[in-house]
Amino acid sequence: MGTRWDLKRMLFNLSALVDLGQEVTSAKGYAERMRTAVYVITGMFSVPRAALFVYDPEQRALVHVAGKGNEELQDVRLSLRSSDVQQLPRNEPFPIRDMRTVPFFQRYEDILAKLDARVMVALFAKDEFIGVLTLGRRLSRKTYLRSEWDVLKVAAHQLASAVHNARLFAQHAEKARENKRLYEDMRRIYHETIEAFATAIDAKDEYTKNHSYRVAHYASAIARQMGWRKEQVEAIYIAGLLHDIGKIIIDRKVINKDSDLTSQEKEEIKNHPQVSYEILSKIRFPWKEVVHFIRHHHERPDGRGYPDALGEKDLSDGVKILALSDAFDAMTSDRPYRQRLPLAEAVREIERCAGTQFDHHISTVFIKMLEQEIKGKSHGQPILESMKMEIKAFRDANGPRYNA
Amino acid sequence: MFRTVSNFSLSLKTTDDVVVMTPRGYVDGLGAGQMEEASEAVLGKGAKKLIVNFSDTQFINSVGVSVLTTVVHRTQQSSGMLCFTNMKRVHREVFDLMGLTKHVKVFNEEDDAILYLNRTKKN
Helix, strand or coil: CHHHHHHHHHHHHHHHHHHHHHHHCCCCCHHHHHHHHHHHHHHHHCCCCEEEEEEECCCCEEEEEEEECCHHHCCCEEECCHHHHHCCCECCCEEHHHHCCCHHHHHCHHHHHHCCCCEEEEEEECCEEEEEEEECCCCCCCCCCHHHHHHHHHHHHHHHHHHHHHHHHHHHHHHHHHHHHHHHHHHHHHHHHHHHHHHHHHHCCHHHCCHHHHHHHHHHHHHHHCCCCHHHHHHHHHHHHHCCHHHHHCCHHHHCCCCCCCHHHHHHHHCHHHHHHHHHCCCCCCCCHHHHHHHCCCCCCCCCCCCCCCCHHHCCHHHHHHHHHHHHHHHCCCECCECCCCHHHHHHHHHHHECCCECHHHHHHHHHHHHHHHCCCCCCCCCCHHHHHHHHHHHHHHHHHHCC | CCCCCCCEEEEEEEECCEEEEEEEEEECHHHHHHHHHHHHHHHHCCCCEEEEECCCEEEECHHHHHHHHHHHHHHHHCCCEEEEECCCHHHHHHHHHCCHHHCCEEECCHHHHHHHHHHHHHC
16 A cells, blocks of 8 residues: 555656646746746645745845745845855755754744745755745645655756756846847947938038938838848948948039039049949948949949949849939939929939830839829838929829829 | 646635535646635635535646645634545545645535535534
């Protein structure tokens, strides 16, 4: 009979240890995992009252994190002296009555009595002190069998590892949050630096204030419409902001000249994509396409662009989008040597040059986007924010087709 | 408290001053938590005669045993009476093993337990 019950008890305890393993590694929150772990252990030994204290190194104190039957003692903290821990057996359960002469137990005799603590296990994981588990009076037995003591030892090891892992996880999570904050700061600084460059580029030319911002805006809107991924859209936005950086070496007088340029001045202007490329190729952008887009933003599908006179097949979509966005903004902005084109005329110009100066498909996409916005049917972010008057004029000039 | 997904429900009925708790399904994580809260509420209102009917209980794990240990303990503290009824053999064995049945009256049927508790009232 005794052997049969011993076997059944062993099976129940093994099954409880499996429960404990599952509970301490479950996806529940830390406090809940600890509370359930205490319940599993108290269920193994029919103990109505128990408490789990975890060591807080900053406070140098044991902090109550979970318990059973001790609701009134939830805020209890037990300060520790460095010698206290050395006097505790590691993961070995012991009767508290055997420790009456030890200072820690003398100091907290009252609290331990209130907890009805009869047995304690000091939890250690990899030589690190984790905390203590106290178990109250058992419901039916006063003592523990040798085998139960061993099971409690195994449970204590599991609990110690769980708390240790939770602590490590919390430390890593904090580090990850800190890294994320640093990354966000770096990213903000990166964007602000690029925007500062864009402002500096645009400041060079009084006629084209905010040109870089508008090109970035058009280009990213087209890319988004074409289904580009978020990071690709960001890349073309950055390319839009920086595409004219090569112009910073051109004399302001040349850029703002209202008469015909000399052939040398023309060459100087035509050289700016190459200069932009040389400046930016020294920067390791998160997206390597940025410098490629910028170098070729004056290339054309018919091969008559510069600096490399590439043909249609050699031009990426990003290059084509940036070229169209740049040209559209140039057409719809005043220049020293001419006034801006009305929106309707700019649209017609894109249509006329689709397949030669501009990519046919991308031109169609862009014109469709413009039409939707003019009709007031666009669902995305407006792309023609700075052209409200032109939109009205366009609607008036083109009749009901463009009146929403 | 215990927030695992569980197949558990608990019914409570009171006849005169006898409260009958019938846990259905799995008395583990969530189930045990509900049972603990319900028994705390019942004992907190001053109930002295409690029956736990296990007829529809499929499974009890260590968390369930822990909660039942608390129910036994609290009933003793309040000088109440607790009966376990309709236990399956497997549950009875676990309760015997953990010493719970030493502290409760065990009956095969709920009606017998009600009769016993009512008789005790008359005494």
